[in-house]
Amino acid sequence: MFSWQTQPLTGLNFIGMVIGAVVVLAILLLVVMYLIFFLRKVVAWMQNRIGPNRVGPWGLFQSMADVLKLLLKEDIVPAKADRALFLVAPIIAFVPAFTVLAVIPYTAGHIFTAGLNIGVLFYIALSSITILGIVLGGWASNNKYSLVGGLRSAAQMISYEIPLGMSVLGVVMLAGSLNLTTIVQQQATDRFGWYIIPQIIGFVVFMIAAVAELNQTPFDLPEAESELVAGYFTEYTGFRFAFYMLTEFVYLFAISALATTLFLGGWLGPWLPSWLWFAIKTSAVIFFMFWLRATMPRLRVDKLMGFAWKVLIPVALFNILLTGLLSLLV
Amino acid sequence: MYSNNFVFVLIFMALGVLLPVGALVVLGPLLRPNHPTRAKTTTYESGLEPIGDARIRFNVRYYLFALLFVIFDVEIVFLYPWAVAYHALGVFGFVEMVIFIALLVIGLVYAWKKKVLEWK
Secondary structure (H helix, E strand, O other), rough: OOOOHHHHOHHHHHHHHHHHHHHHHHHHHHHHHHHHHHHHHHHHHHHHOOOOOOOHHHHOOOOHHHHHHHHHHOOOOOOOOOOOHHHHHHHHHHHHHHHHHHHOOOOEEEEOOOOOOOOHHHHHHHHHHHHHHHHHHHHOOOOOOHHHHHHHHHHHHHHHHHHHHHHHHHHHHHHHOHHHHHHHHHHHHOOOOOOOOOOOOHHHHHHHHHHHHHOOOOOHHHHHHHHHHHHHHHOOHHHHHHHHHHHHHHHHHHHHHHHHHOOOOOOOOOOOHHHHHHHHHHHHHHHHHHHHHHHHOOOOHHHHHHHHHHHHHHHHHHHHHHHHHHHHHH | OHHHHHHHHHHHHHHHHHHHHHHHHHHHHOOOOOOOOOOOOOOOOOOOOOOOOOOOOOOOOOHHHHHHHHHHHHHHHHHHHHHHHHHHHHHHHHHHHHHHHHHHHHHHHHHHHOOOOOOO
16 A cells, blocks of 8 residues: 655655645545535525526536636725735635645545544644634624624634544544544454444534534524624635635535544445545535535524533533443443 | 655645635736725625724623633643553543543533523
């Protein structure tokens, strides 16, 4: 099996790494474009509508048209905004969302992954930096809706980050490693199979916390359009707005890929090539999230915060102790 | 070499900066128009003239949640190495962690009783 850490750091290998990273970026941009299309189609079908169907066959080029349109739109900076922070905030939000993809093992042997021994910790730590970009964007806009949206996002995302981090611990205890590749390999030989079975409580907590981290329905209060216009990116236009949307969808892809790796056996599976198994499982997780988006009503803000601290964190702590006890006894 | 992994991560980080900078700073000005007027750069407030400043004092509860977050996030950092070494530690590790988690649960229950977790 190929991995970068068995290779010496030569100029050729460095170029190989750059190619690997550029390929991930190119595929990612394509995937994100079609995720937006997929979201609009799925939600439309669930609500008995047709969805985008004008640009290209079945509307397949709709997202590309949208991206081009945003690229040609004027980039307006409000006169009262904190100019420097306003300009840099979407970039701060985007960089960690993209960097976490470096540790996801997409296939069995490949040039697209850094086999960090602290993979899980790296993901959890970096993904919280995105919150900073969102709060900065909300604050720098000097707009009441943006400020309230940004603060709500921050409160919600930090609250749900704790159950997210705790729900992963059960998996780490079973695998005995933070390395995502090792975690996948352990699931191939574990007597209960993939970790979704022994870690079903952890999986449920993880999925709920992930949906909340993504500011998705039913936890989309930060961008509650009926009360906050668009939340933290109200003042953003053109391609800067596009980068906030891109961040959201890259993060959606990343967290679905993480759920696949930790709980659904990553690339494992019979007959088909490993990257295809990874793609199928990740798509299933993403579809599940879109399904929630189409069917759930929005929570009230007091219920939202209470739910994280009073339900999810105790359940996640209980799951850690239960996993510890069971792996001692069984 | 293990450090190769971090080189790879750094390449990702560099690409993550290059893409938005390339699109916004290099490519953007060539493609998009730029005619700011006073009306355009006014802060949006449902079509009205903005009243006052947006930098208001906001609810103190945000700070309380931030404080709780710091405590529990540090807790998770302590739990990670323990979880990795769990098989090696055995019963001793389990009992130690029950005590550690119990102390934090007491803190959570205290915050709960003090109504810190209520959002009003």
